[in-house]
Amino acid sequence: MMKKLILIGCVLTFFTGFSQEKDSILTLEEYLGFVKKYHPIVKQAQLTTSEGEAKLLKSRGAFDPKLEVNYNRKKFENTTYYDKLNSAFKIPTWYGIELKANYENNDGYYLNPEGTTPEDGLYSAGVSMSLAKGLLINDRMATLKQAKLYAQQAEAKQRILINEILYQAITTYFNWLKNYQTETVYKDYVLNAQTRLDNVKTSFYGGDKPAIDTLEASINLKSRFLDLEKAKIGYIKSKLELSNFLWLSENLPLELESGIVPDLETKFNVDAVLNSSILNVTEESLQNHPKIQELQFKRESLDIEKKLALNNLLPKIDLQYNFLSSDYKHINSFSTSNYKSGLNISMPLFLRKERADLRLAKIKLQDIDFDISATTVTLKNKVESTLKEIESYGTQDEILFQLVKDYKALVYSEERKFSLGEGSIFLVNYREVKLIENQLKKIDTEYNLFTSKTNLLRVINGLE
Known part of the structure; x- marks a missing residue:
């Protein structure tokens, strides 16, 4: 408990500006670390996987061993009509085969002769199986396979939910950085304007x-x-929006203090934080796209339905065979001369329902194949479009860097001329306005470059 309090104290100290320096920098990587570890929706997303695991566990229950006991007794006017005990232990297996051990002990005045057992009861051990319909696939097997696919889908859905929160958090950080840079630019030029006014007043009085x-x-x-x-x-609005993603626990939100600022070096490490490999999108990476995977999981589930529908066209042929013995202690007492067997055969004459189910399953598979093809093409186009956008913003950023540099030289030259009495304050202000415009354009372009890279990450992670 003491360690936990110390940890909370350290984190709170960080977010209230523990450093004696003027500003404390919160980098994108540190910020995302807090979001991933403490954001309540990220925690909530983990419940999706738990639901998938619960459904998988439920479907596996169809293969659990079963113990059955059936006891019936009838007595009337001091006459025991029948006293029947039937207990069984069954072990379902994968391929429509069921292992079974049974004990029967029946007695009574009006007992059906076929139910008569030895005095100590009758033991049996055997197997029941489907020889056609239900052998390679049945409802129980299909349900388990589909539950496994659902669990995989739940994991993919969890990643999508978490990635959505991270995407929103990243774009909010970039907006915070943009507004901080904009405010800094205007602060600098307020100081310039104040200094220029003081100098002009001095010159006027002189x-x-x-x-x-x-x-x-x-x-x-x-x-x-x-x-x-x-x-x-x-800047204040963007800072408050950023605080929405900062938590120390699910019940303890954090708020940024004025001494915490974004990292101005974000431009140089944004690719590493966002994973720069996303800029090299391949055919294989698109096949691993969450939306494609989700459609593939759905296709596999429909393929299971098709196999089940195809299997239902077969006749139902159920066979059971049990060895009988009145002495379970000696395994040699079970022999082929003492047995109980049965064969059950049935089949609809026209199979209209079964053929219709198969046709519907094939139509669904064709439909999902069209979806996969269309989604793949759409994703390729989105990725290509975003990559072109990133390339364009990168070029614009380089051009604006040179423009800002040139305008700074122009403003400096105009200020020199004005100080020597050759220029005018109008030209100084005009040049400065153009410089500010281009600095703000550069900040906006840098922000658009960051968000374009984040959008590419969003497309690849299946959020669009």
């Missing part, structure tokens, strides 16, 4: 600048403050 320049510098500062306030609102 007689070097006209009064109109102080007014324009003041308007520019107010405009920057307005942009900063808008950016702050976006």
Whole structure:
């Protein structure tokens, strides 16, 4: 208990800014670690697998050994009409074969002669089996096979549910990073605007600048403050959205403090965190796609139904054979000369129901094959489209990097000219506005690049 309290204290200290430094960085990898370990919906997704396992266990119950006891007695006016005891132990096996051990002890004045047993009872050991219909597949076998497929489907469904939460968490982190960068940009330019206004005022009092320049510098500062306030609102909202995914336990949500910021180096490690191998999508990886696997599981289940329908066209031929003995202690007492056997044969004359079931099963299989083909093509197109999108955003990001660099040089040059009395504050502000526009475009493009990579992960993980 003490260790647990220490752990909780450490985690809470981290999220309340334990460091003496100004900011503590929460990386994407650390953030996802908390989501995977503590998010309640991730925990809930594990129940899906438990349900599949429960259904599998239920279907296996059809093959459990069974103990049966049947006792009947009738007595009237001091006469025992019959006193019958019949107990059996049965072991079902896979291929329509059932092993059986039986004990009978019957007595009574009006007992049917065929039910007469030796004084100590009659023991039997034998087997019953289906020779045609039900031998290779029957309802019990089909149910177990389908339950195994359902358990596999449940595992795939669990992965999809968890991946959906992770996808939402990742995009929320990227949005938080984007808004943090936007706010930082405006903070920097508020400081620039304030410094420029102070310099212009000094020059005005010294007689070097006209009064109109102080007014324009003041308007520019107010405009920057307005942009900063808008950016702050976006950042606060994105931070609160991020907090929705941070939990210490299912009943203990966490909230980010102001001293925790996103990792500005995310661009350099995002591929590693998202698993960069997703950018090399192959035919084999598409075949392992959750949606394709789900359809394949469904197809296998329908194939089982088809085999069962095909098997039902066969006649029902049930055979049972039991060795009999009144002395169970000596195994040699069971011989072929003492036995009880039976043969049961039945078959519908027209098989209309059975033939219809088989035809329906074949139609369902054809339908699922069309679904698999169509889904595979759709997935290929989605993956190809997303890869092209990632490539385009990567190119745009490189271009904007150069544009920002060039605009910074242009603004610096214009500021130098203005300080020497050759330029105008209007041109400085105009150049700076274009610089800010391109910096924000770069932030947006970087965000779109991140989300495109996450969308590719989403497509591959079967969330679309």
